[in-house]
Amino acid sequence: MEPEYRNRKPKEVRRLIREGVIQSPTTGMCGGYAQGNLVILPEEMAWDFLLFCQRNQKACPLLEVSDAGSRSFSLTAEESDIPRDIPRYRVYEYGECTGEYTDVSDLFEDYQRTRGKLVSFLIGCSxxxxxxxxxxxxxxxxxxxxxxxxxxxxxxxxxxxxxxxxxxxxxxxxxxxxxxxxxxxxxxxxxxxxxxxxxxxxxxxxxxxxxxxxxxxxxxxxxxxxxxxxxxxxxxxQAVVMNSRPPFVITHAPGHMFITDLKNAELKD
Amino acid sequence: MEPEYRNRKPKEVRRLIREGVIQSPTTGMCGGYAQGNLVILPEEMAWDFLLFCQRNQKACPLLEVSDAGSRSFSLTAEESDIPRDIPRYRVYEYGECTGEYTDVSDLFEDYQRTRGKLVSFLIGCSxxxxxxxxxxxxxxxxxxxxxxxxxxxxxxxxxxxxxxxxxxxxxxxxxxxxxxxxxxxxxxxxxxxxxxxxxxxxxxxxxxxxxxxxxxxxxxxxxxxxxxxxxxxxxxxQAVVMNSRPPFVITHAPGHMFITDLKNAELKD
Structure with missing residues (x-):
């Protein structure tokens, strides 16, 4: 059987995820398009993490880094909304998982309103x-x-x-x-x-x-x-971020990735 | 004629530069080893510049980014001293070149003592x-x-x-x-x-x-x-940095590059 959503476009599948129609792992969806690991961190830790990724590119190949405060990966995923375009997220506070969510818009906005800006990192996936x-x-x-x-x-x-x-x-x-x-x-x-x-x-x-x-x-x-x-x-x-026990982190839940508009074949360049 | 210093090791040539023995452009020195473009910026601008390099990797391929405040590219150049290991530097303030120097140690240290930390970026070179x-x-x-x-x-x-x-x-x-x-x-x-x-x-x-x-x-x-x-x-x-007219920037002078311990052949990986 052909896996579900294998032949759909990323933008359409991101919309279905956002609407709650898709809640499953993204394995096999949007054949030919790259999926990525998500890490959302407070702005104060973003410099250290970007530097860590630059120094460890094989483990942490960056597909895109958002502007501080932005909800979108505008370069790799048209009209994307990071806190809603993944089927399942995990939230960690001081290294402990405090919950799994299908939508982290409220958490994302609450954090930005009361505590500071967030930066989102999209990391290539095998x-x-x-x-x-x-x-x-x-x-x-x-x-x-x-x-x-x-x-x-x-x-x-x-x-x-x-x-x-x-x-x-x-x-x-x-x-x-x-x-x-x-x-x-x-x-x-x-x-x-x-x-x-x-x-x-x-x-x-x-x-x-x-x-x-x-x-x-x-x-x-x-x-x-x-x-x-x-x-x-x-x-x-993810393991390295957890080691440092940051006050607040959002990641994708295992297997529930962010689907980009990038073709895998484009990743060679 | 074989170019001067073609067969010397980078560490030795960096020492000769530091001692003022070599003051010429580095073209042809240390055959087989990678040389890099240098940009030193105030810490406040470093996040934006690292993000710029991440988003424009073909124009700005990073070989190393220093820790804020550090004088060394410790990953790519053993025992290096960034403000002394290039034969000729240029200093820019608010987009204007304010001088060329063979050693910027004093400027580097004065800045860090009175105005804030500096971050050094080493960018691959053709x-x-x-x-x-x-x-x-x-x-x-x-x-x-x-x-x-x-x-x-x-x-x-x-x-x-x-x-x-x-x-x-x-x-x-x-x-x-x-x-x-x-x-x-x-x-x-x-x-x-x-x-x-x-x-x-x-x-x-x-x-x-x-x-x-x-x-x-x-x-x-x-x-x-x-x-x-x-x-x-x-x-x-460099052009992009100058566009933004930062208060303080140090770069290499054209043709006077930073010589790393990286073999060109290693840059494929």
Missing amino acids: FSFETALLEAGIPVRQIEERVNVPMFHTNIPCTPAGVFSGNLVVSMRPIPHHQVSSAVAITASMPKVHGGPVHIGYPEVLGIKDINKPDFGDPVTIHDGEVPVFWPCGVTP | FSFETALLEAGIPVRQIEERVNVPMFHTNIPCTPAGVFSGNLVVSMRPIPHHQVSSAVAITASMPKVHGGPVHIGYPEVLGIKDINKPDFGDPVTIHDGEVPVFWPCGVTP
Whole structure:
């Protein structure tokens, strides 16, 4: 069965999300268009976070950064409304999740009226390169097995910036030996959605103790003749933000991404 | 004759610059290593400028951004001292050049003591891709003719950010017809030093009236069978900064760049 909303335009799907018609994860929606991770932070922390993203571009490839106080990603998503265009948000205060919401307009506006401006960061997501892998006939195991991609903490420190620091989080996909080189070439050509792998083959080098026990997401089958390949993961910036226990943060809920008007193919340039 | 300091290491050349032994333009020094454009701004303008660079990555590819108040590019240049490691600086106040200096330590420290913190931006430079073009047997005319690359204002607006706005400035290199495709492929593979051309062949499309009268730099010969090819130019961020007439800015003087420890070949990743 063709996934729902696969052939709809992003602007239309964002409207359906805003109207509450779509409340599900966005995986597979708007085929060919890039989806992104969302982090909304108080303006006082925005400089440090933008600097952190600049210094850790593979983990935090920025698709767009809003003007302070703006509700729109006007460069990548026409007529977008950030606090309403994602099906499910999470709000964190001092590092604790204080709720999940399908619309954060009121929270967003209340914060700006009483506490200060917010800045929204849109960070590239591996959905884009997974499409490219599938098109090249390279299997993406967690899609086959209908689970979340396995993700692991590593021993690789990110370059710190201001209040933000922490280690790289990676996602793992098992790739057949003869397709590893293609998988590297394809993903390395898409630097705005994490780029090439950080490591191929030896989980222990990254400090990963058990490949079947991911820190986030689900375990997946590694068949004979397959190699575990590790990519920088968009969970890194979220983990780093939480480390610093900021007074107020809004993010997307896992799997519920912001759908942009950017074609995946545009991310090569 | 082999150019002077071509085979020296960046750290050694930065030391010689700091000691006043080298006072000349850095063209050709430390072969294989990336050189960068410098912009030092007051902290109050740094957010807008970092956002401008994020939104205009082809014109403003960041190699490193310092912590506010820091004198060092610690990630790309070991033991560097930004106010002394460039042979010649320019200082601008409210958009007017108020002086050229071989050492701006005192100005830098005076500013920080009395007016506030400074932030230093290191922006990729086309010297890196010119080496790659030459290695592929593609001529670089302004090097052959020992002049500055011709640069032009265009009608292409940059995406504004806060106080910063302005049009793209491009550099032009005439490329033989049969090598244009190679020149595009080589430069497109190096996004941190401007990436591929913005335009090939028709200066009038960019609003350029006379290809022999550049707005900056010098005219170069276009031979029969050659096409003018236009790349985003690192003069763009400087022009945009000057447009906003900031109270205090330090930049490198033309041709006198900051030499990093980064290999040009590393800029592909």
